[in-house]
Amino acid sequence: MVRSIPLLALLALAAAGGAHAEPPPPSLQEPHGPLPLATALALALLHNPTLAADQRAVRANEAEALQAGLLPNPFARVELEDVGADAPFDGVDQAQATFSLGSLIELGGKRAARVRLAKLGTELAAWDYERRRMDVLSATAQAFIEVLAQQQHLALAEEMIALTEGVAARAQRRFEAGAAPARDRTRAEIAQAAARIEAAQAGRALAGARQQLAAQWGARRPGFARAEGSLDLVRPLPSLDQLEQRVARNPDLARWASEIAQRDATLALERSQAVPNVTVEAGYRRLVGPDGNTFVAEVWLPLPVFDRNQGAVLAAQRRLEQARDQHLAAEAGVRAALAEAYAALAAAHDEIRLLDAEILPKAGEVFAAVGRAIAQGRTDQLEVLDAQRVVIAARQQRLRALASYHQALVRVERLVGDLAGGDGVVAADEANAAAAAGSPHPASSADEYGREP
Numbered sequence: 001m002v003r004s005i006p007l008l009a010l011l012a013l014a015a016a017g018g019a020h021a022e023p024p025p026p027s028l029q030e031p032h033g034p035l036p037l038a039t040a041l042a043l044a045l046l047h048n049p050t051l052a053a054d055q056r057a058v059r060a061n062e063a064e065a066l067q068a069g070l071l072p073n074p075f076a077r078v079e080l081e082d083v084g085a086d087a088p089f090d091g092v093d094q095a096q097a098t099f100s101l102g103s104l105i106e107l108g109g110k111r112a113a114r115v116r117l118a119k120l121g122t123e124l125a126a127w128d129y130e131r132r133r134m135d136v137l138s139a140t141a142q143a144f145i146e147v148l149a150q151q152q153h154l155a156l157a158e159e160m161i162a163l164t165e166g167v168a169a170r171a172q173r174r175f176e177a178g179a180a181p182a183r184d185r186t187r188a189e190i191a192q193a194a195a196r197i198e199a200a201q202a203g204r205a206l207a208g209a210r211q212q213l214a215a216q217w218g219a220r221r222p223g224f225a226r227a228e229g230s231l232d233l234v235r236p237l238p239s240l241d242q243l244e245q246r247v248a249r250n251p252d253l254a255r256w257a258s259e260i261a262q263r264d265a266t267l268a269l270e271r272s273q274a275v276p277n278v279t280v281e282a283g284y285r286r287l288v289g290p291d292g293n294t295f296v297a298e299v300w301l302p303l304p305v306f307d308r309n310q311g312a313v314l315a316a317q318r319r320l321e322q323a324r325d326q327h328l329a330a331e332a333g334v335r336a337a338l339a340e341a342y343a344a345l346a347a348a349h350d351e352i353r354l355l356d357a358e359i360l361p362k363a364g365e366v367f368a369a370v371g372r373a374i375a376q377g378r379t380d381q382l383e384v385l386d387a388q389r390v391v392i393a394a395r396q397q398r399l400r401a402l403a404s405y406h407q408a409l410v411r412v413e414r415l416v417g418d419l420a421g422g423d424g425v426v427a428a429d430e431a432n433a434a435a436a437a438g439s440p441h442p443a444s445s446a447d448e449y450g451r452e453p
Contacts, residue, residue, distance in 0.1 A: 030217065035224035037144050043217035044140040051136055054129045061118075061125040068118035069111070074103040077281070098296060100283020108275025113268045120262040127255035134251060136216065138414040142407050143213040147227040149403035150206035156392050156399070157199035163388050164192035191385050231402040234352055240342050247334050249417030256327035263323045267316035273309040276302040334415055341411040348405035355398045363394040 030043055045051065079098040168188040175185045214222035247253060279300035287294060 030214070030219060030223045031225075032223055033225050034228035035226065036228045037141065040144050040213065040216070040227075041137055041140055044136050045133065047217040048136045049218050051129075051132060054132045058122070058125045058129050061122040065115070065118035065122050068114045071111070072104040072106065074101055076101055077283070096285065096287055098283055098285040100281050100296060100298075102279060102281030102298070105278045105280055107277055108272035110269070110272045110275075110277070113265065113272045117262065117265040117269050120258055120265050124255060124258045124262055127251055127258055131251045131255065134414055134417070138410050140213070140216040141410045143209065143216055144227055144229070145231070145403055145406045145410070146209040147206070147213050148229050148231055149399055150202065150209045151226060152231070152399050153396065154199065154202040154206050156396055157195065157202040160195040160388065160392055161192070161199055164188065164195045164385065167385055168192045188385070231399070231406055234349065234402070234405060237346060237349055240339065243338060243342060243412065243416055244335060246416040246418065247331070247338060250334055250415055251417055253327075253331055253334055254417070256323070256330060260320065260323045260327065263316070263320040267313065267320055270309055270312040270316045273312065274304065276304050338412065338415045341408050341415060345405060345408035345412055348401050348408055351401040352398060352405060355394060355401065359394050360391075360398065363391045 031039060077098075077100045079100075081096040081098075168185070168191070171185045171188040175182060210222040210224075213227070214220075214224075279298075281298040281300075283296050285294050285296050
């Protein structure tokens with residue numbers, strides 16, 4: 001049967017700078033302040049419209065299972081004979097009356113087969129609900145990651161605006177003092193305008209990401225102030241073989257055991273339909289005459305001469321074979337999707353490591369060297385912009401790689417059916433986590449290096 005799935009291993013995202021996410025508030029309403037991942041997931045599970053509809057489908061199947069186990073209703077019959085005939089049987093005084101009770105007796109195990117089929121239908125509906133629940137968790141986590149990434153993109157863009165404004169102001173003062181040509185002022189103004197455009201684009205992208213996240217719990221517009229979390233935690237990767245051994249946890253595959261059992265139960269039910277049911281009836285008859293009381297009994301038994309339900313049995317056999325083929329196709333599809341998601345995860349993981357080990361430190365060195373050169377009067381202020389563009393481009397590349405890593409991680413965890421903490425897909429010791437959280441970030445203060453010599 002369906003096992004419960006705890007919250008995502010990605011709850012680690014909500015631990016920024018050592019601060020842990022608070023548990024969802026008892027009211028489970030969208031907060032107007034910071035939004036931790038745990039609260040976003042809880043809101044989606046409780047208020048997602050699609051999940052609510054699927055849950056009603058499970059309840060409907062439970063009701064159908066209840067109905068399947070009920071016995072056929074008995075029936076009563078009243079029969080009058082010789083009513084209104086010629087004398088001496090004129091009127092109803094001389095009529096013969098029969099009062100009887102009857103019932104349909106199902107043979108061939110129909111009721112047991114029907115009950116088994118209904119219970120498997122309920123189990124299958126529960127698996128389908130679990131699939132949708134994991135889809136909602138996965139979509140919410142991915143939307144949350146996107147909001148975190150877009151928040152940081154906007155922060156980088158605003159950082160660039162602050163830097164370009166400082167450089168443009170200094171270029172204007174130097175131009176007015178006759179210490180710099182007009183082209184330096186123009187270049188600084190162009191860079192300032194470009195930074196503002198980029199910040200506006202980042203703001204629009206963030207607004208769209210926030211709306212997508214709020215839609216996971218059916219909100220028309222987001223009420224939270226910002227997503228609270230960090231994307232810096234990068235864990236070591238398991239092998240693809242290790243992950244492939246766990247795809248059986250995926251409810252997309254686990255449901256097929258119930259699906260095949262349900263098709264088999266349908267076949268058993270159709271076979272039972274070939275056995276005719278018996279209708280038994282017994283009653284009391286009032287006859288005209290001195291001995292006018294007697295008992296009657298009837299048994300009705302259809303003769304399965306032509307219709308033995310053979311067509312329905314054959315169709316059920318074919319659908320059972322179809323389900324087995326569909327199971328194999330579903331497993332192949334999940335394994336192919338896992339390989340694709342794992343490739344994206346590994347590529348992002350390697351890119352992050354390369355950026356942290358080589359590109360970001362070297363970009364920081366260039367930026368620091370330019371700052372020292374400006375302080376010594378050996379270069380102009382606009383060199384700061386070029387150096388800072390290199391740094392911010394590298395940080396943006398790292399941010400995109402981090403978002404891709406966590407998005408791929410969610411897909412991998414969804415495919416192995418383990419959107420969970422504790423024994424989640426990716427295991428890391430505390431030293432690794434600390435090292436990931438302390439990854440190098442070059443200094444990028446807008447005022448650190450732009451001072452006039």
